[in-house]
Amino acid sequence: MKKPGIETVTVLATVFALSCLLLLLSPITLAPASADGEGNQSEQLPDLAVTAIKPYHYEWSEEYNVPKGDPWFNLRNYVAVAISNNGTADAGSFEVKLYADDELIGSETVEEGLLAGPTDNTTDVIFEWTPEGEDPLSWTDSADGAICSYEDTSREYPLRAVVDEDDDILEEDEDNNEFTKPEPQKVVWNGYMADEPLENYVHDSVNGGMIYTTGDGEYRSYDSDQSGTNDETYDINYDLQIPGSTKLARFYIYYTWAKPSYTAPKIAVTLETPSGDVYDPEMEKSCNDIKGDFGADIYAWGTYAYDIAEYVEESGTYIAHVSNQNYGGGDSDFADKYSFAPPAILVVYEDATEPKREYWINEGADLLMGGEEERYYGGFLSLGECKNSALFSGSIDSGEVEGAVLGTVSVWGGNPTTGWHSYLYFNGNELGMDLYEGYSGSYNEELGGLSMSIGSDDVQIGIELTDISDDLEGCDNEVIQGDDGDNMMPANAFLVITYEEDEESEPPGITAQEPVDTQITNTEGESRTFSIYIDQSVDIIWQINGTEVQTDESVTEASYTNTSATTGIWSVSAIATNGETGLSATHRWIWNVTNATQTPAVNITATPSPTPSTTSTPTPVHTIKPKTAPTSTPAQKSTSASTSEGNQTSEADEAPVPGFELALALFMLIVVAYLLRKETH
The missing domain is CATH 2.60.120.1200 (Jelly Rolls)
Structure with missing residues (x-):
């Protein structure tokens, strides 16, 4: 069994040993918490700085540190802003802004950040710049030539760049984030560009x-x-x-x-x-x-x-x-x-x-x-x-x-x-x-x-x-x-x-195929066909004495047939019209229809046998769209005839057959003569 005094001494010795160990470790764990500038180490931070502004038109010559082409009015130029990280820690994503005469040209974000260290700690951020300006040359025309005038339209732009303008990044030095180009950038007109459209x-x-x-x-x-x-x-x-x-x-x-x-x-x-x-x-x-x-x-x-x-x-x-x-x-x-x-x-x-x-x-x-x-x-x-x-x-x-x-x-x-x-x-x-x-x-x-x-x-x-x-x-x-x-x-x-030249339109050319002659003769009751050939697609109107009797559409050949013309002289016309040009042509026949020569025999018998009336059936041929002939055209004979002597109301009575009047008159004369002769006997 330990004595109470010895037990107390052991506890105190343990506390003392732990305190000494804590004091020995304290410089390591506490030093980074302070930065008093008197020998104590500071926290590791980045330090972003703008080091140069390099305006150019084509590219920047690193070899000679000069531009290949100065910026020009009204053309797309470029400005390279050089950014360095002079700190002890890498910088994350940061923003760079460029101003020309205090007007913002643009803002670019460097997403990949920038490494710290003695090498590879600088990058160029590229901006596009298109300053606007005027042509210095103008002129007034005279009878002998142009009187030209010159006006200096050049302009000088102070160029200023700022990195981390909003202080989003904790840096060792916050006072070196802005840089102004020592000399203002002069911009002029370059007349070698395409600036004068014809x-x-x-x-x-x-x-x-x-x-x-x-x-x-x-x-x-x-x-x-x-x-x-x-x-x-x-x-x-x-x-x-x-x-x-x-x-x-x-x-x-x-x-x-x-x-x-x-x-x-x-x-x-x-x-x-x-x-x-x-x-x-x-x-x-x-x-x-x-x-x-x-x-x-x-x-x-x-x-x-x-x-x-x-x-x-x-x-x-x-x-x-x-x-x-x-x-x-x-x-x-x-x-x-x-x-x-x-x-x-x-x-x-x-x-x-x-x-x-x-x-x-x-x-x-x-x-x-x-x-x-x-x-x-x-x-x-x-x-x-x-x-x-x-x-x-x-x-x-x-x-x-x-x-x-x-x-x-x-x-x-x-x-x-x-x-x-x-x-x-x-x-x-x-x-x-x-x-x-x-x-x-x-x-x-x-x-x-x-x-x-x-x-x-x-x-x-x-x-x-x-x-x-x-x-x-x-x-x-x-x-x-x-x-x-x-x-x-x-x-x-x-x-x-x-x-393309417009082809001169020609009226339709009509060639008579049947009959070829323009003056023709038929006897009453004969069928007559008129046929033509046309040198272009046309619409045809057939007319007799000016009255339309038939039409044919979009044809180059056409014909018309009449089987029932009465005695007389008839004008038959074929009128051809081109629907596209509106031009037309006409071919005309003079058709002379004469009486059929008939010598009726006088049959003197006790019981005369009257000749029954007969009619022909007209069959006009309509090529495409036949139309009913008006009554003013040569009459078409009826297709019905009386079949008995007692039928006194046939269609022939209502519409006389062309040429029947003469035959009827002759017949009546013969009957009268016969009756007179019989009465005298």
Whole structure:
């Protein structure tokens, strides 16, 4: 048995030992609960920070840390926001927001989060950005050319990005979640994009066609000090063979590289006709474009259009004289230097011998340069951003279309350089790549009422004429000229639709089969059949003396038979009518029906035997739809006859048989004579 004192000491020793053990363990279990900044360890947390904002158009070059193409107005651009996790713990899902001039561009969530650590702790969050802006180029048309104006439409955008804006994540540092790009991002207009659709000049129809030609003209360059760009006049010859008469005529000048920047040429045009008449047409309309508000040498390109319909009235050789009216730079409103492709003449002519054609003429100037990295100096634009459109508005009756052709004109189109391409589309269907003809060689083709020709080998114009009948739609057709590095300027688009010619309707042709002669004779009681053949499906009305006696529908052969005509002259007509055209024709016979020659014998007997009356049975043949002949037609004989002398109420009494009156009169005379003779005896 233990003593009470020893038992107490044992309990105290046990408590003391447990207390010491607890004190030894306390630094491990309690240390993470505090973070006083004086040597104690803190809790492991992520630390998200925005480290860079990188705006670009095509892509960001990590190698050189520069954009491949700055952002452009009205195009889809991109902004890469770099996010780093500088903390000691991985971050879960988080949100990043981007602002341009304090306007929210977008919000993106990084669902996979971001790892912590010295490597793989940075990610780029990509935003799409399409700032809106205006073309800096505008102009006013004058008789000599376009007077251009420039307005700086560029804009600078402060770009700011914020990660975890709502503080949903507990971080080591909450003050580094926002970042503003040190320099505002400047955005300008890039005129190499498709920004100038070819507008419709006219939509009309004509029995005739269309002619487009550049004559014997060539490309003229101010760098080479060639006539037309310096103080010398350039002459172009056009051999025009115009069927019929002129309905419309246009003269086009396609200029390039006008200097100084933001100016257009001042040009004089004189037109000499085959008859020797000379005219000075004035510019009616211009369309102008520039590469954009970036880089050096911001020169204008464009199309000048002239109405020359009143001067083009005959076939033969026309001569156009083109001269630079501002050579030397005396007029600051205009360029003093420029180049130009060969001017073109467009004629719409009327010719009654040709089918009906509906046509659209679209014109303009849209400087393009796609190609992305192939044409980096154009701003890294893609093919999809360099697709010029020309809309041919209006509905057509596709059921009557015989064919449709498309003509396109593009300055510099078809440049034969490896890696630089152009595309043509119609109603969304790709017609082909590099289709333009004539850039460096003459070309002449006619298709579906549209003739297009280039007459020399150095024009730097591409034209294309193609059949698009299979792709034609019933409403609002569209052609697209796309640039994938070609660097061209679409200037014209023509659509010509040829309609099926209406066959001239002819009246039915009737050929008599029986009888062939138009004047015929029958004796009373004879059957007569009239038969005809018709060269088209018709409805027939048979008439006798103007009264309808029979009809036949949708036939090419027909006949009518009459067995009971009485003595007289009858007009028998067959009237043929085409139900679709409404045209008709008539064949007529003159039918002379004479008495049957009869010499009755005088039978002088004591008991005369009267001749019983007899009648014939008419059997008119009705081909399809017989109708009962009116009483005004030759009478049909009754089919019933008296069978006894005592029957005095036969049908013959009610409807006398044609020709019976004469026989009855003769019979009565014989009876009277017989009675008188008997009485005298």
